[in-house]
Amino acid sequence: MTDCSTCVVRNRAICAALDKEELDALNLIGRRRTLTAGESIIWEGDESVLVANVIDGVLKLSTGSQDGREQIVGVVYPADFIGRPFGGNTSHSVTAITDAKVCLFSRADFDGFANDHPALEHKLLRRTLTELERTRKWMTLLGRKSAEEKLASFLLDMSERLVDPGCETVTDEPLAEFDLPFSRQHVADILGLTIETVSRQFTKMKRDGVVALPSRRAVAITNRTALEDLAA
Amino acid sequence: MTDCSTCVVRNRAICAALDKEELDALNLIGRRRTLTAGESIIWEGDESVLVANVIDGVLKLSTGSQDGREQIVGVVYPADFIGRPFGGNTSHSVTAITDAKVCLFSRADFDGFANDHPALEHKLLRRTLTELERTRKWMTLLGRKSAEEKLASFLLDMSERLVDPGCETVTDEPLAEFDLPFSRQHVADILGLTIETVSRQFTKMKRDGVVALPSRRAVAITNRTALEDLAA
DNA sequence: CGACATTTTGATACGTATCAAGGTACGTGG
DNA sequence: CCACGTACCTTGATACGTATCAAAATGTCG
Numbered sequence A, B: 001m002t003d004c005s006t007c008v009v010r011n012r013a014i015c016a017a018l019d020k021e022e023l024d025a026l027n028l029i030g031r032r033r034t035l036t037a038g039e040s041i042i043w044e045g046d047e048s049v050l051v052a053n054v055i056d057g058v059l060k061l062s063t064g065s066q067d068g069r070e071q072i073v074g075v076v077y078p079a080d081f082i083g084r085p086f087g088g089n090t091s092h093s094v095t096a097i098t099d100a101k102v103c104l105f106s107r108a109d110f111d112g113f114a115n116d117h118p119a120l121e122h123k124l125l126r127r128t129l130t131e132l133e134r135t136r137k138w139m140t141l142l143g144r145k146s147a148e149e150k151l152a153s154f155l156l157d158m159s160e161r162l163v164d165p166g167c168e169t170v171t172d173e174p175l176a177e178f179d180l181p182f183s184r185q186h187v188a189d190i191l192g193l194t195i196e197t198v199s200r201q202f203t204k205m206k207r208d209g210v211v212a213l214p215s216r217r218a219v220a221i222t223n224r225t226a227l228e229d230l231a232a
Numbered sequence C: 001c002g003a004c005a006t007t008t009t010g011a012t013a014c015g016t017a018t019c020a021a022g023g024t025a026c027g028t029g030g
Numbered sequence D: 001c002c003a004c005g006t007a008c009c010t011t012g013a014t015a016c017g018t019a020t021c022a023a024a025a026t027g028t029c030g
Helices: A020-029 A107-116 A118-144 A147-161 A184-191 A195-207 A224-230 B020-029 B107-116 B118-144 B147-161 B184-191 B195-207 B224-230
Strands: A030-035 A040-042 A050-056 A059-064 A070-076 A081-083 A093-096 A100-106 A177-179 A218-221 B030-035 B040-042 B050-056 B059-064 B070-076 B081-083 B093-096 B100-106 B177-179 B218-221
Touching: A020 A030, A020 A107, A040 A050, A040 A081, A050 A107, A059 A184, A059 B118, A070 A118, A070 A184, A070 B118, A081 A118, A100 A107, A107 A118, A118 A147, A118 B059, A118 B070, A118 B118, A147 A184, A147 A195, A147 A218, A147 A224, A184 A195, B020 B030, B020 B107, B040 B050, B040 B081, B050 B107, B059 B184, B070 B118, B070 B184, B081 B118, B100 B107, B107 B118, B118 B147, B147 B184, B147 B195, B147 B218, B147 B224, B184 B195
Parallel strands: none
Antiparallel strands: A030 A100, A040 A093, A050 A081, A050 A100, A059 A070, A059 A093, A177 A218, B030 B100, B040 B093, B050 B081, B050 B100, B059 B070, B059 B093, B177 B218
């Protein structure tokens, strides 16, 4: 059974706006769901009837064309919100990239609950504004940066976002070493490149001593200043 | 003096959430400002202390790098909201593309007012969610489309967004003919292309009989189906 | 150990940027 | 009203970066 009071994202997700009683009410309309890597919960173009909070794992928001081109338009992490409340269709799919846990609501239920809880809407508004800002920043990368600049920017972004938020680390410094939750193909789809170009840029950075690549998914930033220069 | 009750975007902007009394209160903290084309009200990286509603005209949100590359990350029209309430810095400038009128608020004033008026926040939330959705759709264009596909998609989008919302047109059908509020350079900065490439694609479409170009800024879609095919 | 998926590397082609020049519309002052 | 200057747009020639096609290498899992 769902139990918000022990939820690991309780204090970071939009639910943090609610007190104990309100949380109990939210409990009644939500349910947890486990996803295995590759599984989707929302499909591009569908009438969006679900919204959710991410509890654990990483999910991608993506659009695909008939001819197989795919673009990842967003990546969500624990405590992030998924879906389109208050009407309107979602124009992208939502797919688990790693095994994941989410807290699901039917949109109708969530809409009703949100209407009665302005503090929840306020949290959601702040989160949405931040996400819009982040997305716009990403547009500059897609529209104007070279492959090398794209990968450098991406790695720097990852080193900041993959900081484990669970434990109360004193410093929120970016990581020097981390495991990407993405395959090379995912990285390519995030950066608007092909997998071959991504691979070549990784190799180049390794050759130049900017990063080390201990294993397929692992990245160690060995010269952050140089990486920042490459990101332009 | 500001007078919301006669404002042309009164029923479309987020202010539509307010009744007459509330509107009077909002009146007290807002002021109108006229902008001439090229004038900015928010600068990239600045501590964002202003928010605003667009009353008339078109404005761009853009980011620029040192080396002169620019990417337009959003375009706003009458009734749209500008700025970043509730903290956080804006990472893009806001600049008038045409002469424009806006309704300005200091962020602190607006934040306070919004806190007391959940209905206003709700409107803003819906608007922000829609804008996020639109922005994500644009990412696919920037990351995965060819120059020809980009321009075709752009023209179709324009034919829908430039429909004059003022008069109560029975049908909201897309326009067959319209004047772009943008120069070729603007179009290039929106699509992540150079001005030369944009120009060549315009010429190609004209040659193929998909569009006619009566004057520099005017576009007439002569074969919509073909244009839709080009947009992929 | 062997089969499969993923990643890397290589050779080549294509699309768009870049550099350069010419053309067209537009506003200003003669 | 026309000549001129300026900004904007178009066209052309070439270079460069990334995609594409192909194959080899590496890692992963039964």
